[in-house]
Amino acid sequence: MEDPAASEGDRLANQRSTRLEHLSSIRPKLVAFARMHLRDSAMAEDAVQEALMAAIEKDATFAGRSGYDTWVFGILKYKILDIMRYQKRQGRLQPLDDEESDEVIDRQFRKNGRWEARSRPASWGDPDAVVESQHFWKVFDACMIALPENTARVFSLRELMGLSTEEICRLLEIRENNCWVILHRARLRLRQCIEKGWLEGETS
Amino acid sequence: MMMCKEATRLMSLKHERNLTLQERVSLRFHLSMCGACRQCDRQFTLLREACRRYGSDHRVDHEDDGR
Numbered sequence: 001m002e003d004p005a006a007s008e009g010d011r012l013a014n015q016r017s018t019r020l021e022h023l024s025s026i027r028p029k030l031v032a033f034a035r036m037h038l039r040d041s042a043m044a045e046d047a048v049q050e051a052l053m054a055a056i057e058k059d060a061t062f063a064g065r066s067g068y069d070t071w072v073f074g075i076l077k078y079k080i081l082d083i084m085r086y087q088k089r090q091g092r093l094q095p096l097d098d099e100e101s102d103e104v105i106d107r108q109f110r111k112n113g114r115w116e117a118r119s120r121p122a123s124w125g126d127p128d129a130v131v132e133s134q135h136f137w138k139v140f141d142a143c144m145i146a147l148p149e150n151t152a153r154v155f156s157l158r159e160l161m162g163l164s165t166e167e168i169c170r171l172l173e174i175r176e177n178n179c180w181v182i183l184h185r186a187r188l189r190l191r192q193c194i195e196k197g198w199l200e201g202e203t204s
Numbered sequence: 205m206m207m208c209k210e211a212t213r214l215m216s217l218k219h220e221r222n223l224t225l226q227e228r229v230s231l232r233f234h235l236s237m238c239g240a241c242r243q244c245d246r247q248f249t250l251l252r253e254a255c256r257r258y259g260s261d262h263r264v265d266h267e268d269d270g271r
Binding site: 033073109112113114115120121122123124127130131136140159160165179180183184187188190191194195 | 207210212217247250
């Protein structure tokens with residue numbers, strides 16, 4: 001007897017293998033993202049593995065091709081937050097030492113509070129062109145990795161995970177004011193680092 | 205008179221909470237006179253926008269940056 005389910009099965013298998021291929025192509029992006037938050041390669045790999053498995057399992061809940069990466073990143077974000085909450089319960093999420101002055105930032109300014117000549121921000125050109133550029137994202141990732149651990153964690157929770165500062169304060173047990181100080185430093189460091197990498201790459 | 209370092213603090217803070225009237229006025233005054241800080245202000249805004257797009261499949265969804 002001819003089985004109509006067989007061709008349907010083939011079709012699904014085909015779709016599935018396309019999606020698997022796509023998932024493996026964005027895997028490096030996902031791992032880089034997870035590493036940024038967890039600062040541990042093995043844990044980042046685990047988080048991504050779980051997210052990929054969940055993405056495959058929950059495939060039916062994703063309707064349509066557009067925004068697929070965003071959907072997968074959404075799953076990964078939950079996994080990362082789960083791990084961070086777990087780390088917190090285990091007391092393994094390091095408390096933040098944040099009150100010290102930051103020399104890297106201090107060196108960007110003169111004693112009187114004005115920009116040092118070599119740190120003065122320059123134009124990055126058209127913002128839309130910037131964020132469309134592959135080179136920009138490479139520089140961005142490298143600069144995120146170069147941030148001090150605590151700074152990177154707060155910044156990425158705020159900006160990449162989209163947590164409110166209130167939620168971050170609860171998770172990391174810091175005061176909101178500290179959070180603001182850390183975010184300010186993160187932006188100044190990133191700004192400087194990205195500018196260096198971005199403008200250099202443009203001329204080379 | 206507010207200096208650049210303090211101005212950058214407000215440029216960052218405005219992405220976290222509404223600035224007070226006094227903060228807004230001092231920042232605006234400083235920016236009107238300081239080209240380097242105007243660049244910095246744009247870059248902070250671009251960072252926010254870039255992070256929002258991180259991981260998305262490069263959809264071009266132009267939204268106002270609210271400024």
